[in-house]
Every structure is written in structure tokens, then in C-alpha cells.
Amino acid sequence: MLNKSFAKHYCLMLLPGLIWLFFFNLFPMYGILTAFKDFNPGIGILKSPWIGWENFQYMFELNDSKIIFRNTVAIAFAKMVGNLIVPLVFALMLNEVKNRMFSRTVQTAVYLPHFLSWVIVAGMMLDIFSYSGPVNQVLSGMGFERILFFADAQMFPFLVVGSDIWKEFGFNAIIFFAALTSINPEMYEAAAIDGASQWKRLTRITIPSIMPVTVLLATLSLGNILNAGFDQIFNLYSPMVYSTGDIIDTWVYRAGLIDMQYGLATAVGLLKSVVGLCLITVSYSLAYRFANYRIF
Amino acid sequence: MISERSAFTRLFNGINLILLVAIMLLCLLPVWYTLSISLSDKAAASAGQVFLWPKGLTFGSYNKIIHDDQFFTSFFISVQRVVYGAGISFIVVLLMAYPLSKTSKEFKPRNVIMWTLVFAMLFNGGLVPWYLTMKSLGLINSIWGLVLGGGLPVFNVILVMNYFRNMPKELEESALMDGAGPWRILFSICLPLAMPVMATILVFTIVYHWNEFFQALVLMNKSEKYPLQSYIRQVAVIIDPTKMDEETVKNMSGLSNQTLNAAKIFISMLPLLIVYPFLQKYFVKGITLGSVKG
Numbered sequence: 001m002l003n004k005s006f007a008k009h010y011c012l013m014l015l016p017g018l019i020w021l022f023f024f025n026l027f028p029m030y031g032i033l034t035a036f037k038d039f040n041p042g043i044g045i046l047k048s049p050w051i052g053w054e055n056f057q058y059m060f061e062l063n064d065s066k067i068i069f070r071n072t073v074a075i076a077f078a079k080m081v082g083n084l085i086v087p088l089v090f091a092l093m094l095n096e097v098k099n100r101m102f103s104r105t106v107q108t109a110v111y112l113p114h115f116l117s118w119v120i121v122a123g124m125m126l127d128i129f130s131y132s133g134p135v136n137q138v139l140s141g142m143g144f145e146r147i148l149f150f151a152d153a154q155m156f157p158f159l160v161v162g163s164d165i166w167k168e169f170g171f172n173a174i175i176f177f178a179a180l181t182s183i184n185p186e187m188y189e190a191a192a193i194d195g196a197s198q199w200k201r202l203t204r205i206t207i208p209s210i211m212p213v214t215v216l217l218a219t220l221s222l223g224n225i226l227n228a229g230f231d232q233i234f235n236l237y238s239p240m241v242y243s244t245g246d247i248i249d250t251w252v253y254r255a256g257l258i259d260m261q262y263g264l265a266t267a268v269g270l271l272k273s274v275v276g277l278c279l280i281t282v283s284y285s286l287a288y289r290f291a292n293y294r295i296f
Numbered sequence: 297m298i299s300e301r302s303a304f305t306r307l308f309n310g311i312n313l314i315l316l317v318a319i320m321l322l323c324l325l326p327v328w329y330t331l332s333i334s335l336s337d338k339a340a341a342s343a344g345q346v347f348l349w350p351k352g353l354t355f356g357s358y359n360k361i362i363h364d365d366q367f368f369t370s371f372f373i374s375v376q377r378v379v380y381g382a383g384i385s386f387i388v389v390l391l392m393a394y395p396l397s398k399t400s401k402e403f404k405p406r407n408v409i410m411w412t413l414v415f416a417m418l419f420n421g422g423l424v425p426w427y428l429t430m431k432s433l434g435l436i437n438s439i440w441g442l443v444l445g446g447g448l449p450v451f452n453v454i455l456v457m458n459y460f461r462n463m464p465k466e467l468e469e470s471a472l473m474d475g476a477g478p479w480r481i482l483f484s485i486c487l488p489l490a491m492p493v494m495a496t497i498l499v500f501t502i503v504y505h506w507n508e509f510f511q512a513l514v515l516m517n518k519s520e521k522y523p524l525q526s527y528i529r530q531v532a533v534i535i536d537p538t539k540m541d542e543e544t545v546k547n548m549s550g551l552s553n554q555t556l557n558a559a560k561i562f563i564s565m566l567p568l569l570i571v572y573p574f575l576q577k578y579f580v581k582g583i584t585l586g587s588v589k590g
Contacts, residue, residue: 031425
């Protein structure tokens with residue numbers, strides 16, 4: 001049994017973290033008041049006059065709000081599906097390789113993009129998808145028209161979703177690798193003795209064994225349906241693709257910090273946070289009920 | 297293990313291997329292409345003649361970067377930010393995770409603090425309140441705004457806390473018997489055993505601080521104070537809306553400093569390219585232990 005007098009030492013240990021938490025995580029929440037005020041930076045948050053729900057009403061009247069909501073959900077949903085299926089299929093493919101050296105090499109290579117920032121990836125994409133870049137070279141070589149990828153609103157969501165999957169599938173596959181290595185090898189041996197082919201073993205043992213993890217990850221990802229990826233879109237988009245590429249977070253940035261519509265931007269951000277919190281709570285409790293998963 | 301060599305199995309394995317090699321190349325080629333561009337002759341690069349190999353090999357762009365003060369200033373700011381940021385969060389996360397790994401019987405306030413942390417992780421005021429806070433704390437144009445502005449990495453605290461919880465109780469109890477106090481137990485017993493998970497969060501924070509560009513964009517009024525990623529964004533990524541009519545886009549690669557920008561992009565990812573293969577085993581261990589146990 002631990003000593004009672006340790007409690008004050010524990011409090012001392014927690015102190016730096018709690019101060020940090022207070023100033024940089026909790027204190028900003030007080031700024032949420034701006035959503036209900038006609039905020040004037042000159043006189044501060046407290047002295048600015050209350051306007052109640054006006055910012056929220058204005059938000060629903062805006063034409064932009066439908067567009068950004070639709071774009072956010074569409075892009076986030078496509079990423080959610082892609083980021084589940086591609087890593088799963090990739091992990092299953094790599095699991096069939098018995099040569100350790102080879103699978104190590106492939107793994108090291110596919111983790112790489114995860115560690116690059118979206119600034120760098122966007123910089124590389126601008127080169128690769130530029131008018132005279134390799135993708136257009138190949139397209140024109142096959143007799144197609146060259147495409148101005150970053151000015152094409154039809155193309156933009158595909159670039160966004162595709163590049164996100166490219167960047168993250170290797171890293172997302174780690175969880176599947178872990179699940180695959182924990183499958184009892186005796187099951188494979190028993191199946192092999194019973195005459196099951198490699199294909200049968202894949203479909204009857206491997207895939208059912210990692211289904212629980214897959215379902216769990218799908219459940220948890222539901223909480224992110226309003227997060228379409230600010231860093232990525234912020235680096236890739238331009239006014240020409242606002243109609244399909246503008247999402248809640250990028251819109252909030254422009255409304256709040258560029259156009260100085262503090263109250264409106266806070267209101268939109270607040271609505272997003274509240275809905276997001278509800279979704280995460282629901283998905284976590286579902287994960288707890290069905291998969292017995294807890295974060296703390 | 298019985299191995300069978302049917303025609304189907306061989307075909308299946310063959311196609312699988314080819315696809316995997318293709319996937320691997322898909323991940324590496326963009327980086328390789330950027331390197332090729334950076335080493336190519338300007339005219340060849342803008343004419344789209346570079347594919348997998350530099351055309352008209354020249355180190356001109358790298359030579360230019362050596363004389364580019366702004367690049368080095370930004371590089372140094374990024375290094376500074378990584379050192380401070382990773383150091384601070386390493387210590388603070390360790391100090392928080394240990395007491396929180398105790399049960400609420402052993403340490404009463406534990407549950408209240410835990411719920412506050414989880415709430416802070418899942419909910420935030422959003423961009424504008426964050427900006428107003430940073431402004432009122434006087435952190436505009438300050439490196440500390442970048443180091444602390446991301447807030448407490450709650451997820452890392454939970455990761456380390458779960459690790460401590462799974463450690464055998466007897467270790468601490470025997471140290472206690474030998475007369476060790478809480479600080480000594482933490483630093484001499486728990487920390488050495490927690491090195492795998494601590495290394496993992498160290499990798500995560502280093503990568504986070506090296507790659508983060510947005511906070512600097514908002515907090516720094518002068519571009520001389522940008523860390524590397526924000527600087528790169530400013531010179532190489534920004535798609536200037538005023539230049540976006542079709543004609544200019546077609547000519548853009550000719551006008552811009554494509555090879556120089558490629559060189560800057562390549563140098564800024566070089567540190568990560570060098571270290572991450574060595575850190576791989578840690579983050580793989582850390583991420584599987586922190587999230588889903590298979």
C-alpha cells in the first residue's frame with residue numbers, strides 16, 4: 001500500500017501540466033462568449049454587447065453554410081471509408097509475404113509519407129500535377145487533354161481524398177499488422193493439415209480474425225465526420241475550387257482571421273465543436289459497448 | 297507448416313509481390329521526383345523534361361540555398377521549436393501520467409483531473425478564441441507561442457498513463473520498502489521501464505513541431521520569424537488567386553523557381569527522412585500499445 005503523504009508530491013507533479021492545461025486548453029473556451037456577442041476587439045470580450053443567437057441565425061441564412069457543410073461531410077466520409085479499406089487490404093496483402101526482409105522494406109517505405117507535413121506534400125503535388133508535370137505528361141502521352149488539376153473544382157475532392165489516403169494508409173495499417181501478428185499460428189497449421197489452401201486460410205481465418213478491429217476502427221472514426229483535414233485543404237485549395245473544396249475549418253479561418261468576423265466564425269466553430277463532441281461521445285460509447293474498448 | 301505449390305498459389309503470390317513493389321514505389325517516387333527536379337537544370341525542369349532522373353545535373357539550387365539567410369533563420373527557428381517543445385512535453389507528460397496512473401483510492405483527485413483532461417482533448421473553443429487567448433497572453437511573435445500554443449498533448453498523457461498502469465505493482469512496492477520517495481520511484485524505477493512509450497511520444501512531438509506550419513502563420517506577423525514549414529509554404533506552396541487564370545497557370549512553372557523550391561522542400565524533409573527509419577520500432581510499438589490491442 002502506498003504512503004498517504006505521497007498525495008502532495010503527486011499534486012506537485014501535476015502542477016506544470018495543469019497550468020499548461022489551464023492556459024492553453026481551458027482558458028480559450030472563455031472566448032466562446034464571442035459567439036453570443038457583437039465582439040469588438042477594442043473593448044474586449046466582456047464589455048462587448050450581448051446579441052444572443054444572432055450570429056447563429058446569420059450563419060444559417062448564409063449561402064456558404066450549406067456548401068461548406070456538404071463539402072466537409074462528403075470529403076470526411078470518403079476519407080473515412082478509404083482510410084479503412086486501403087490499409088486493411090494492404091495489410092492483408094503484406095501478411096501473405098513470408099520473406100521478412102521484403103515486408104520490412106515495404107513497411108519502412110509506406111510509413112514515410114505519414115511523416116511529411118502537408119506543406120511538403122502539397123509542394124510536391126504542385127510539381128507532380130502541374131501543367132507540364134509527370135501526370136499531365138502521361139495523360140497527354142495517352143492522348144488525353146492536359147488537366148489543370150488545382151484549378152478544377154470537379155477534380156479537387158479526388159485529389160484531396162486520394163492524397164490523404166496515399167499519405168496515411170501505411171501508418172493506418174500498423175494497427176492491422178498488430179492484429180494480424182496476434183492471430184494464433186496453430187490455427188493456420190491445423191487448417192493446412194486439413195488441406196486448406198492459402199486462399200481458404202485467408203478468407204476463413206485471417207479476415208474473420210481481424211474483423212473486430214476493423215469494426216472498432218470504423219466506429220471510432222465516426223466521431224471525425226466533421227474533420228475533413230484543415231492542414232491539407234488549406235495548403236491545396238484556391239478560390240477556384242471553393243465550391244467543392246471549402247470546408248468548415250478553412251471557412252472559419254477566412255471569416256475569422258482574414259475578414260475579422262470574429263463572432264460569426266466563433267459561432268460556426270462552436271457548432272462544429274459541439275456536434276463533434278456529441279459524435280465522439282456516441283462513437284466511444286458504441287466502441288465500449290461492442291468492443292469493450294476504453295481510452296482511459 | 298505444410299507448403300503447397302499449386303499453380304494458383306504461385307500466381308497469387310507473384311501478383312501480390314508485384315503489387316506490393318508498385319505500392320512501395322508509389323510512396324517513394326514523389327520524394328525521388330522532388331530530388332530529381334531540385335538537381336535539374338531550370339529550363340529542363342520547367343519544360344517538363346525531368347521524369348525519374350535529373351536532367352542537366354546541377355547543384356545550383358543547393359548553392360543558392362546556402363546563401364539564403366531567410367532559409368537558415370527559419371531552419372534554426374524550427375530546430376529551436378522542436379528542442380523546446382519536445383523537451384517540455386516530454387517532462388510534463390511524464391510528470392502528469394505517473395500520478396494519474398494511480399487509482400482514485402491512492403490519489404483522490406485523480407478522476408476529476410482525468411475527466412477535465414478528456415474534456416479538454418475532445419472539445420476546444422475553436423480558432424478565434426484560441427487566437428484571442430494567444431494575443432492576450434502576449435505570445436504574438438514569440439517562439440513560446442509556437443512551443444506552448446498547441447496546448448497540453450492530452451493524448452500522450454493517456455498513452456503513457458496506460459503504460460504505467462500495466463506495469464507490475466510489485467516493482468514500486470519493493471522500491472517503497474527500500475525507502476524510495478515518489479520522485480525517486482518515478483525517475484529511477486518507472487521512467488527507465490517506460491522508455492519505449494516515452495520514445496514514442498518523443499517521436500510524435502518532434503514530428504508535430506517540425507511539421508506544424510499554421511500556428512506560426514497566424515501568430516507571427518513578420519515572415520522572418522516563420523519556422524521552416526511556414527516559410528516553405530510561403531515560397532513554394534501558396535497558390536496565388538490573382539495569378540490563377542488559365543494562361544498564367546500554364547506558364548507558371550516557367551515563371552516560378554521550381555528547382556529552387558524543390559530543393560527547399562527536399563532539405564526540409566531531409567531530417568525526418570534520416571531519422572524515421574531508426575525510430576520505426578518505437579512508434580510501431582507505441583501506437584499499437586496505445587490504441588487497439590489486437
